[in-house]
Amino acid sequence: MTLVLEGVRYRYAGARASALDGVDLVVEAGRVTGVVGANDAGKSTLCLVAAGLAPGVIGGHLAGRVVVAGVETTQARPHELAQRCGILFQNPATQLSGTAATAWEEVAFGPRNLALPLDEVVERVEGALAALGISGLADRDPGRLSGGEAQLVALASILALRPACLVLDEPTSQLDPHGTRLVGEALGRVARELGAAILVVEHKTAILARLANEVVVLAAGRVVRAGPAAEVLDDAQLEGLGVEPPPSVRIRRALRVAGVALPAAAEDVLTGIGA
Amino acid sequence: MSAVPETGARASRPAVVLDDVVFTYPSGVRALDGVDLEVTAGETLGIIGQNGSGKSTLVRHLNGLLRPASGRVLVHGEDVAGRHVAEISRQVGLAFQDPDRQIFAGRVRDEVAFGPRNLGARGIELEAAVAEALGAVGLNGTADLNPYDLGYSRRKLLAIASVLALRTPIVILDEPTTGQDLHGATRVREIVRGLVAEGRTVLAISHDMRFVAETFGRVVVMREGRIILDGTPAEVFSEASWPILASSYLEPPLAARFGAQLALGSTPTEAALVEALSARG
Numbered sequence: 417m418t419l420v421l422e423g424v425r426y427r428y429a430g431a432r433a434s435a436l437d438g439v440d441l442v443v444e445a446g447r448v449t450g451v452v453g454a455n456d457a458g459k460s461t462l463c464l465v466a467a468g469l470a471p472g473v474i475g476g477h478l479a480g481r482v483v484v485a486g487v488e489t490t491q492a493r494p495h496e497l498a499q500r501c502g503i504l505f506q507n508p509a510t511q512l513s514g515t516a517a518t519a520w521e522e523v524a525f526g527p528r529n530l531a532l533p534l535d536e537v538v539e540r541v542e543g544a545l546a547a548l549g550i551s552g553l554a555d556r557d558p559g560r561l562s563g564g565e566a567q568l569v570a571l572a573s574i575l576a577l578r579p580a581c582l583v584l585d586e587p588t589s590q591l592d593p594h595g596t597r598l599v600g601e602a603l604g605r606v607a608r609e610l611g612a613a614i615l616v617v618e619h620k621t622a623i624l625a626r627l628a629n630e631v632v633v634l635a636a637g638r639v640v641r642a643g644p645a646a647e648v649l650d651d652a653q654l655e656g657l658g659v660e661p662p663p664s665v666r667i668r669r670a671l672r673v674a675g676v677a678l679p680a681a682a683e684d685v686l687t688g689i690g691a
Numbered sequence: 692m693s694a695v696p697e698t699g700a701r702a703s704r705p706a707v708v709l710d711d712v713v714f715t716y717p718s719g720v721r722a723l724d725g726v727d728l729e730v731t732a733g734e735t736l737g738i739i740g741q742n743g744s745g746k747s748t749l750v751r752h753l754n755g756l757l758r759p760a761s762g763r764v765l766v767h768g769e770d771v772a773g774r775h776v777a778e779i780s781r782q783v784g785l786a787f788q789d790p791d792r793q794i795f796a797g798r799v800r801d802e803v804a805f806g807p808r809n810l811g812a813r814g815i816e817l818e819a820a821v822a823e824a825l826g827a828v829g830l831n832g833t834a835d836l837n838p839y840d841l842g843y844s845r846r847k848l849l850a851i852a853s854v855l856a857l858r859t860p861i862v863i864l865d866e867p868t869t870g871q872d873l874h875g876a877t878r879v880r881e882i883v884r885g886l887v888a889e890g891r892t893v894l895a896i897s898h899d900m901r902f903v904a905e906t907f908g909r910v911v912v913m914r915e916g917r918i919i920l921d922g923t924p925a926e927v928f929s930e931a932s933w934p935i936l937a938s939s940y941l942e943p944p945l946a947a948r949f950g951a952q953l954a955l956g957s958t959p960t961e962a963a964l965v966e967a968l969s970a971r972g
Contacts, residue, residue: 563866674965689945
């Protein structure tokens with residue numbers, strides 16, 4: 417059990433209300449859990465708490481326990497946490513170090529700080545860039561990348577650390593459909609091949625339908641739905657919870673509402689291209 | 692080309708013209724490589740393309756933030772060359788992709804008021820512009836908060852409100868649905884429809900193909916600094932265009948792909964798909 421949240425309540429410093437109000441969640445090694453919910457449901461807060469940045473770096477009050485790869489976040493030193501859990505922020509502009517002259521150096525920043533031998537740094541950097549299809553950006557200035565390119569470089573810098581646990585806050589928000597697909601495939605491989613536990617916040621439910629094993633729905637700081645991805649993403653209450661169902665679910669519903677029955681062959685086509 | 696019905700005298704006037712526009716960043720990246728584009732007043736244009744294809748660079752030419760290395764940019768018939776950004780911003784409002792590069796004020800109210808105040812609005816008129824813009828994006832009640840007390844998705848809506856408050860005839864939104872939940876995305880659609888109903892010209896960059904297909908009358912596809920497809924959603928997402936879309940790593944909305952597999956013709960939206968299936972019975 418790589419990432420465990422038990423009875424987690426979290427209140428930002430100075431806030432009266434809890435942003436997380438009793439969250440229980442387990443992500444096993446090699447599994448991907450998707451997190452969906454309306455704006456302000458607590459998704460980004462959940463990321464900060466799961467990675468130990470809250471309360472560790474930003475303060476606030478935490479009740480309950482958060483355990484990452486065997487260490488409790490409130491007990492661990494920053495470097496112990498950073499080696500266990502990589503976090504990708506929602507806005508890549510706030511993630512990039514601002515100190516690297518090239519995207520290659522940006523991605524190398526973390527592995528270098530782990531004091532890895534140079535050939536392993538090279539292998540990890542180039543592996544991460546290749547996995548996301550951005551080897552061509554290696555020599556570019558990170559400060560002059562487009563929004564989507566910056567997001568991929570920021571994600572590569574986390575993948576290069578090869579942490580046991582990955583916490584990703586909307587990793588594809590600024591990506592084109594191709595980049596989105598590459599990120600989905602890369603995360604799937606990281607879970608399967610490296611055994612990472614991945615917690616990923618996404619508004620694009622189509623990517624979760626492909627990638628996630630489990631999906632949880634947050635509302636007002638609580639988990640209000642949790643279960644296998646296909647089941648939760650087909651929940652009739654999803655829209656009421658501020659979450660857009662995947663396109664294949666939407667189309668099936670629209671056809672039902674219009675009273676159009678899909679022939680079995682068409683049903684198979686939709687299942688094939690919709691997944 | 693345009694799917695938007697042209698009504699009245701103003702509709703035939705081009706709001707924006709790009710004439711063989713070339714732009715190269717100091718790094719040497721040639722972001723625009725000869726772009727020709729004419730957008731009619733009152734038209735809605737969705738701009739799609741891979742990351743780094745030149746979409747954001749293109750729209751930054753329309754309010755003078757960037758100037759072409761060669762070629763011309765006309766807004767309402769006037770060349771932007773030699774005109775100051777402040778002057779162009781009476782005609783063109785641009786909401787950035789990253790709200791944090793746009794937001795600078797310590798209070799939501801001041802952020803939204805900054806633009807109209809600079810354009811000369813004062814007193815009740817200024818208050819009204821702020822209230823209307825915040826209402827349009829659903830941020831009423833946040834006027835006295837610090838923008839950074841809002842989450843990312845609401846800061847994004849705030850950036851859009853700041854542009855709406857300028858009441859410009861041309862509105863440009865760079866990836867407006869990014870980071871929005873279902874309600875936020877629905878809100879963005881309503882904002883665009885509202886602007887269209889007022890006869891304003893709306894351009895938006897988006898990676899959300901369903902949003903583009905459902906919201907815009909015309910779609911252009913960019914690749915490597917050029918426009919490679921230009922037409923209605925039904926044309927751009929039709930099966931005939933798929934090889935071109937694929938060459939740019941773009942995928943039509945699921946409704947279009949499903950419709951094509953069932954030989955229903957071009958069904959870029961879920962509504963069009965349901966209609967075509969109903970008609971077939």
